[in-house]
Amino acid sequence: KINIAFFERYYADGLDAYFDLIQEADRAGLIVIGDCKRGDIGSTAEMYASAMLAEPDFANLEDLTGPDAITVNPYFGLDGLQPFIDVAREEQKGLFVLVRTSNPSAAELQTAKLESGMTVAEFVARQVENWAADPTLVGHSGYSAIGAVVGATAREEIATLRAMMPHCLFLVPGFGAQGGTASDIGACFKPDGTGALVTASRSVIYAFDDMKYVERFTSEWEKCIEQACKDFVAEVRNAVPK
Amino acid sequence: KINIAFFERYYADGLDAYFDLIQEADRAGLIVIGDCKRGDIGSTAEMYASAMLAEPDFANLEDLTGPDAITVNPYFGLDGLQPFIDVAREEQKGLFVLVRTSNPSAAELQTAKLESGMTVAEFVARQVENWAADPTLVGHSGYSAIGAVVGATAREEIATLRAMMPHCLFLVPGFGAQGGTASDIGACFKPDGTGALVTASRSVIYAFDDMKYVERFTSEWEKCIEQACKDFVAEVRNAVPK
16 A cells, blocks of 8 residues: 555655555555545546556556556545546555555544434445446456455454445555554454455555564664564464454 | 645656646745545644645745645644644644545535534534634634635535634635635635635636636637636625625
8 A cells, every 4th residue: 555645755766666665555456545645536536547547558658557546535426536436446545445444533524423424424425335236347256346445443343344344445544553453353354354454554665664573673674564464463373263 | 735645646747737736826925725534543633734734844845935835634633733823833834634525425424413412513613613712723814824725615514614713814715616606705705805815616616627618719728718707706795795
């Protein structure tokens, strides 16, 4: 999961680096999620869908590969997402719609209660499942090209959201640096152990600066990061239903 | 108002062109709004705020000027917006928070009713006004560095949102190509005629393709666009309270 914001910070050079990193990850056989959180009205969403999710189709870029999936923001409603869904379907790619984010004040809007008794996040979840269940988007695994972002920090809400979106893979941020723990994320998975991609960024990327690893590997930053990855995988494995 | 999506479509070259256009608009003495609709969790929002709103501060970019204001998405709540607010305050720039967008399915989420009787858009409006009213953000005009996006197509809701956000300039899209008319936008202004920036994009940019102008100016596209601008200004002037 590559967060484009940290590349946009370096303007056009950063965007070049973002695509370079996608190429490198692709050559390494990895599935790449472009974490770009785009969303806009239909005509603009078409532009974002082409820019962020489609394979680059310009003469000087034709050898570039785009990410396999991206994150998108649901505030505009369906016509803001439709162009992304169209590209995902055509190019066999994926979307993760923000449903319940992992940040401290996410609850302000996302857990506000609607008259129907649902929270805003549950309202979005119901729409996401409706779109995701479209048979032309569901693969042989039973999961759709449309998934959902559900933060590990939303402890109390995860089980409900998992039940509401049976066709959606969950992209689960907020583990590690943001405070989510293994016991929080068990409910993101289905009983068969599938259904969630748990991500860790800062706790792995900055492991070279974490005393736990520095004490063991001193300045060998690659080893710090490798060990942080192993620790992360072990923690998540522990949380997955057997 | 420059919509970055139409530039990102051309990858790094597009981003260069986006900043080139900002420089040109700045040289022409125009106030520039970067329509980028960013939003993310705090640490990432900091990166977006630096990339999208701050003055570029890298050695090879130090002569570049950034936009004077940008649009931001409220789905993450306050900590997603705080870094943008911080940059706006420090650099004397502005924000327009998406409150009620102009697209056809905006109502799905934005007009869903909360238990409190407010719609989601009104709930966001209340928060935006709370942030906007901070005295360190309000200028001598009485308006804050934090404004709100309120679409011209939200006929029934504009007056309520105007009353809820007295410190906010409104950025009003949806006029013209999207169907908003002069009679819809009057309520975006305060009785003294201030308080709203009405935008038109497609109805002006594509005037060279509009029979109304082509019949008059044939292939002189500059004249088509100039006339479309004049017509737009006259229509808006007509809608502003005297």
